[in-house]
Amino acid sequence: MSPILLAEQILNGLQSGVMLFLMAAGLTLIFGVMGLINLAHGSLYMVGAFAAAAVAGATGSFLLALIAALAAAAAAGAMVELLVIRRLYARDHLDQVLATFALILIFSEGTRWLFGSFPLYLDIPPWLAGTVMLPGGIEYAAYRLALIGAGLAVAAGLWWMNARTRLGIQIRAGENDREMIAALGVDISKLYTLVFAIGAALAGLAGALVGPIQSVQIGMGEPVLILAFVVIVIGGIGSVRGALVGGLLVGLTDTLGRLLLPELFKLVTDASGAATIGSAFASMAIYILMAGVLIWKPTGLFGARA
Amino acid sequence: MSIKSLLAAVSLAALASAAQAEVRVGMITTLSGGGASLGIDTRDGFLLGMKGQDDVEILVEDDQRKPDVAVQIADKMIQSDKVDVLTGIVWSNLAMAVVPSATAQGKFYLSTNAAPAQLAGKGCHPNYFAVSYQNDNLHEAAGAFAKSEGYTKPFIMAPNYPAGQDSLNGFKRFFDGDLAGEVYTQLGQTDFAAEIAQIRASGADSVFFFLPGGMGISFLKQYAGSGVGLPVLGPAFSFDQAILQAVGDAALGVKNGSNWSKDLEVPANADFVSAFQAEYGRLPSLYAAYGYDTAHLLISALDKADPSDADAFRAALKSADFDSVRGKFSFDTNQHPIQDIYIREVIKEGDIYTNKIVATALTDRSSAYVDDCSMK
Structure with missing residues (x-):
């Protein structure tokens, strides 16, 4: 195996890691502040991708498409919070899971009703098409490089919001003690709606960014949602920093596992068998990682509470 | 009334x-x-x-x-x-x-x-x-076509589930040469950057893949953006009318095995x-x-x-x-x-992406398992 292949795979792992971070950050923020398990987070990812595809199709502008995705997902998130989620904070997690699972079905069928059953077309903008030559002779897709950049920029932005703004202080206070900050005069229900909309917008952004290289179709959010849950369990529930580290760990483990495990099995069996067994083990790699982290740190890498 | x-x-x-x-x-x-x-x-x-x-x-x-x-x-x-x-x-x-x-x-x-x-x-x-x-039929056609085109090192790929394994076996049934690589992806996988990097590093001269539904759309778009540029072959499923419009230009020129085409x-x-x-x-x-x-x-x-x-x-x-x-x-x-099983090529007619037949890969093809069936 050449060093170039390995370097390219590490970049691929980073890219899938930062996209997982965008999904996981919203999920963990919502769980951290409101204690709510939101299974419909994957639907907000789908809403972002469909909004982006519709606007890109109508206007031809990718930047407008991204803005539309952010706006549509944030609006959908705020609406869901006001209409449904608000009634669930006091209920136990099973009720929340049931209600947000119902939302998945409503979003999926609603999207089919609006856009039909056929996958939509969303392409990489021309100014990010093609590949760039990185130092060391690595030819890498420009769009994927841009995704890594965008993900890291969002991470920096979230850190700034959390550490330096009034909203960040309220969010952190809300994570610690919601009754107390309500007593101190913070409008907690407005804060909840806002946090939910921010989380939804992050999911919508992830959907819109990933749309051009994947398939914009109904049900696209659910596989990502499962990975995002793995990420927040590894990173520690409620921790945005944990979501970033967890996302990168999962992205790298998954990508490198898919490359290295079949190679490893080639040492002991024939190529065709190694491909089958290696691929089966590669699909387990992130769950083995999760189990390992939980044995070592039961609350996740940066989790404060169990 | x-x-x-x-x-x-x-x-x-x-x-x-x-x-x-x-x-x-x-x-x-x-x-x-x-x-x-x-x-x-x-x-x-x-x-x-x-x-x-x-x-x-x-x-x-x-x-x-x-x-x-x-x-x-x-x-x-x-x-x-x-x-x-x-x-x-x-x-x-x-x-x-x-x-x-x-x-x-x-x-x-x-x-x-x-x-x-x-x-x-x-x-x-x-x-x-x-x-x-x-x-297996449409994959067999792709294998036969790869052989007749003189490809010597195809890279082949399918999801790790029974139909995926049937697919690669079908391809290999009619393509008996060396392979540059054989990879099983996860079923439902949407990011193929790792596989594309392996294709690039493998020294392959062509790519055969079977990735049904949205997986195929994702792969083709990512492959087109990767600059690898090797000829691509597959069964008709990833190039069919139901999904071609979502793939767009990335599918143009791809050859696929099919027993039907609208221009038949x-x-x-x-x-x-x-x-x-x-x-x-x-x-x-x-x-x-x-x-x-x-x-x-x-x-x-x-x-x-x-x-x-x-x-x-x-x-x-x-x-x-x-x-x-x-x-x-x-x-x-x-x-x-x-x-008969044909090879189609993805073309653009006006604004619509569609297929036309370019070759007949297998004539009067039955199936590989007919002798295992007890009905005579």
Whole structure:
């Protein structure tokens, strides 16, 4: 195996890691502040991708498409919070899971009703098409490089919001003690709606960014949602920093596992068998990682509470 | 006419049509979720083919691409709706859950798509007919084409599940040279950056892949953006009318194995394509063609015999006395088709991405498992 292949795979792992971070950050923020398990987070990812595809199709502008995705997902998130989620904070997690699972079905069928059953077309903008030559002779897709950049920029932005703004202080206070900050005069229900909309917008952004290289179709959010849950369990529930580290760990483990495990099995069996067994083990790699982290740190890498 | 008498008239008419319906057909297919476009085309093609058959009642239900749901629907259709014939399943894992028990209960099953190896060989059944193909066929065509094109080091890839393994085996059955690499992805995977990097590093001269549904869209778009640029081959599924528009330019020029194409010069096919466009306002896909052929096979058999006379009905089905949109069509002893399999190329006609036939890969191809079937 050449060093170039390995370097390219590490970049691929980073890219899938930062996209997982965008999904996981919203999920963990919502769980951290409101204690709510939101299974419909994957639907907000789908809403972002469909909004982006519709606007890109109508206007031809990718930047407008991204803005539309952010706006549509944030609006959908705020609406869901006001209409449904608000009634669930006091209920136990099973009720929340049931209600947000119902939302998945409503979003999926609603999207089919609006856009039909056929996958939509969303392409990489021309100014990010093609590949760039990185130092060391690595030819890498420009769009994927841009995704890594965008993900890291969002991470920096979230850190700034959390550490330096009034909203960040309220969010952190809300994570610690919601009754107390309500007593101190913070409008907690407005804060909840806002946090939910921010989380939804992050999911919508992830959907819109990933749309051009994947398939914009109904049900696209659910596989990502499962990975995002793995990420927040590894990173520690409620921790945005944990979501970033967890996302990168999962992205790298998954990508490198898919490359290295079949190679490893080639040492002991024939190529065709190694491909089958290696691929089966590669699909387990992130769950083995999760189990390992939980044995070592039961609350996740940066989790404060169990 | 008062509202009351109108209602009475309508209900009488409904009663009358229910009494007329002598044959009941149950269609179980995927109408919701990620794979819905395939099931919708299957249904639309079948209903178009059955148009004007007033004595056949057709029940359509959505299996949600879930084996357990498909089994429940099949039980309901067999036990309470008393259907005579079942059809419509798109996915092989669902077919494996439904077909063996339905045929064991004496019902006929006509497959509009899924035709796993198990049901073509040891598990073949006198009441099971695959109208579409045997699962391996389109992959075999791609393998034969790769060989005839003189490719020496293809890189081959499929998801790690039974149909994926059948796919790579089908390709290798007709391509006996060296491979640059053989990779199984996860089923439902959406990011193929790791596999594309392996293709780039492998020194391959071509790429063969089988990635059904959204997986294929993702792969093709990512592959086009990666700058690898090797020729790509695959079975028709990832290049079909139902998903081509979502792939866009990334699919242009790709060669794919198929037993049907809209430009196939058969009179029945020209009629089908124009009737489908007139009815639904879009071009038909492979799945619609199989649905339409299944309808015509069923009509041809119903003209000769009633399903209650199982032996006569079976013989009528087996004679395949209908005008297939694929032209030549007959059943082998395992009741899977003997047909020509072509290579198509993805082209752009105006604003629409579609396929045209460029070569015939296999002539009068049956299936690899026919000798394992006990029916002679």
